[in-house]
């Protein structure tokens with residue numbers, strides 16, 4: 098069983114939280130109080146982490162927000178990783194996978210070099226493209242299954258020859274590749290009507306559920322239907338609606354109070370259901 102999965106599940110049960118904080122840190126959106134600093138994004142990330150680490154199970158860094166600024170962005174990503182408490186799971190949201198020998202390099206980059214606990218990957222190229230990631234038995238892999246965006250109808254929801262949608266096939270495959278307990282899938286919170294069916298079909302997979310908040314997914318439904326029989330094995334990602342609270346802030350403390358209040362509100366909803 099994956100060490101990372103155990104770590105996340107222990108914390109889920111201890112805190113009765115499924116909160117995954119999305120560090121989709123956009124220099125154009127971060128509050129003005131951070132701008133005078135030499136590394137505004139890093140200061141911002143550290144403030145978000147301080148404000149949420151008592152209730153967070155995981156932090157998801159969408160690598161696009163760091164890669165977009167080249168070396169400077171990657172340095173911010175690296176330093177941010179160093180500020181995340183060890184008890185929390187770190188997820189690289191990079192949506193990778195390629196022919197096997199290339200995937201091996203991606204796996205080395207995210208798991209060995211950056212030491213992320215988990216990674217998002219795309220299933221389109223099939224098992225040999227994912228095998229190098231699954232070889233990291235201690236880590237956790239989130240394979241895109243039923244995504245939150247409208248375009249999920251273009252491929253994921255298309256019926257296959259047996260009449261079932263493609264995402265169901267992805268789900269079955271990932272469940273069969275989950276021999277070491279290091280498999281998971283991404284299911285959008287905007288698709289919560291299908292979540293209980295997905296959970297029944299794949300009782301042993303870990304779920305990453307993004308799409309609450311800015312994309313309109315229901316927090317209550319995702320908590321209810323996302324967890325496994327032990328009320329574990331799911332994290333719900335929230336990025337924009339948590340890290341960019343409305344209003345202006347007199348200082349970093351003031352900003353942290355606003356983020357902590359929102360995180361605590363979400364935690365209360367989760368706790369009441371778990």
Ligand SMILES: O=C(O)c1cc(=O)[nH]c(=O)n1[C@@H]1O[C@H](COP(=O)(O)O)[C@@H](O)[C@H]1O
Nearest residue numbers: 159217244245283285307311312335336337
């Ligand atoms: O893999 C993901 O994390 C992901 C899958 C998906 O189906 N939908 C989705 O929104 N995401 C990511 O989850 C985050 C959602 O951000 P917010 O909508 O701001 O909470 C972004 O980093 C997205 O890239």
